[in-house]
Amino acid sequence: MKFSKLLLPAALVITLFSCDVTDSDSDTNIETPETYEFTRDGESTVSFTGQTIRINMASEFVSTMTDFDNATEELLLQMYRNQTAEGGDADPFSSTPLNESSKSVKSKVAASADFFATNSTVSAELKNQFELWVEGQISEVFPNENTLADVGVPGQIADGSSTRYVNGQGFEYNQLAGKSLIGALMTDQILNNYLSTSVLDAGTNREDNDEGVTEEGSSYTTMEHKWDEAYGYLYGTAAYPANPTPTVGQDDDFLNKYLGRVEGDEDFTGIAQDIFDAFALGRAAIVEGDYELRDEQAEIIRENISKIIGIRAVYYLHSGRNGLAQETPDYGAVFHDLSEGYGFIFSLQFTRVPGTTQPYVTKSEVDGYIAQLTEGNGLWDVTPETLDNIAASIADKFDFTVEEAAN
Numbered sequence: 001m002k003f004s005k006l007l008l009p010a011a012l013v014i015t016l017f018s019c020d021v022t023d024s025d026s027d028t029n030i031e032t033p034e035t036y037e038f039t040r041d042g043e044s045t046v047s048f049t050g051q052t053i054r055i056n057m058a059s060e061f062v063s064t065m066t067d068f069d070n071a072t073e074e075l076l077l078q079m080y081r082n083q084t085a086e087g088g089d090a091d092p093f094s095s096t097p098l099n100e101s102s103k104s105v106k107s108k109v110a111a112s113a114d115f116f117a118t119n120s121t122v123s124a125e126l127k128n129q130f131e132l133w134v135e136g137q138i139s140e141v142f143p144n145e146n147t148l149a150d151v152g153v154p155g156q157i158a159d160g161s162s163t164r165y166v167n168g169q170g171f172e173y174n175q176l177a178g179k180s181l182i183g184a185l186m187t188d189q190i191l192n193n194y195l196s197t198s199v200l201d202a203g204t205n206r207e208d209n210d211e212g213v214t215e216e217g218s219s220y221t222t223m224e225h226k227w228d229e230a231y232g233y234l235y236g237t238a239a240y241p242a243n244p245t246p247t248v249g250q251d252d253d254f255l256n257k258y259l260g261r262v263e264g265d266e267d268f269t270g271i272a273q274d275i276f277d278a279f280a281l282g283r284a285a286i287v288e289g290d291y292e293l294r295d296e297q298a299e300i301i302r303e304n305i306s307k308i309i310g311i312r313a314v315y316y317l318h319s320g321r322n323g324l325a326q327e328t329p330d331y332g333a334v335f336h337d338l339s340e341g342y343g344f345i346f347s348l349q350f351t352r353v354p355g356t357t358q359p360y361v362t363k364s365e366v367d368g369y370i371a372q373l374t375e376g377n378g379l380w381d382v383t384p385e386t387l388d389n390i391a392a393s394i395a396d397k398f399d400f401t402v403e404e405a406a407n
Helices: 049-064 073-081 096-100 120-144 173-194 205-211 222-235 255-263 271-288 291-324 331-350 363-374 384-395
Strands: 002-004 155-159 162-166 213-215
Touching: 049 073, 049 096, 049 173, 049 222, 073 120, 120 155, 120 173, 155 331, 162 331, 173 222, 173 255, 173 291, 173 331, 205 213, 205 222, 222 255, 222 271, 222 291, 255 271, 255 291, 271 291, 291 331, 291 384, 331 363, 331 384, 363 384
Parallel strands: none
Antiparallel strands: 002 213, 155 162
16 A cells, blocks of 8 residues: 655755766756665655565575585575575574565566566576576585595585585586576566566556655655665665765675676776666656656666676686686686686576667577586586687677676
8 A cells, every 4th residue: 555645746855966967868957866865754765675685695595505514405495495484484594684584585586577477487497497506516516525526526626725516517506506696686686677667667656656655654655666676686785875886896795796896897997886876866867757867777777787797707708718728727716717607697698688678698598508518528528619609609799898808
């Protein structure tokens, strides 16, 4: 149920502004806020607690995949599914807020309105893939914790001073799961769900937003909240969520981390500010009822977040390729890079070309790349030439080169 506190839209209170909007088709002149702070009647209207919870759930799920002393298949599946929320009596997480939450990671994997609302079969397949990785970690890798990995033999392999744990094809299941969640959870929910006009404008959302009708018991309109939820999947664990750019890359191990990595590459410096500005300006546009400007900012976010996935996929493929080309390859380092690369390749199917309802790389293309990595003995057999070809194919989908992404 919704109710209206005011007959007219409440005023937006923003204390700091940066440059004027340029290159916009919108008729209004809304300035880009320097901070993501929005209030109504003196109360903050920004809320994305559910996204913070899911990021924390995902983090604990992935880290527990390498807890040889305590992890079980049942425990990991409980973390992924949050069976407590489904009526069970298990407490899989280490913190009470997560155990008491009705949220789950699995429910939002491959679950966007635009890509999966009418594609339940593919959604179920992608959701279940994470459970297969859990099963493989427990049944293949855990029993071989102290076995030296070899062709077809799961176990441990040195990577400098670190020890990696791989399956018989050389893949780290925890890396596949962690990096694939960046696409299947964070990217899909941001680009294809909460920034979708089908979600933002659902039902009476536009009318309610124009009239300042807020959700019952809350200070925000439904449209404001949906935009904030997209924001939360990138900045939900930031040290200072209203101004997250100074610590971007340090706030979680998922999309935020790799935005920081891409920002640190001089070929892409400025991408972090571009994404934040688009989020902040889009939110200000919602407050002012400028939906054309809002949608322009959504497209900027789609382009740049998609680019993060593409850049890191190419980066890890190129890094693994260089390692393999050495006279004496460090297989532990190579397999680690390519396991991360696999996850980013998996994530490509959740990207989105601005102005379309299509990903930069289709599921069929993703499946083809993965088939090349997993053919035969997998990473034990893959060649630098194969990695070069996949990296070049991915880069061709975007507006960057392999050389730029490989830095």
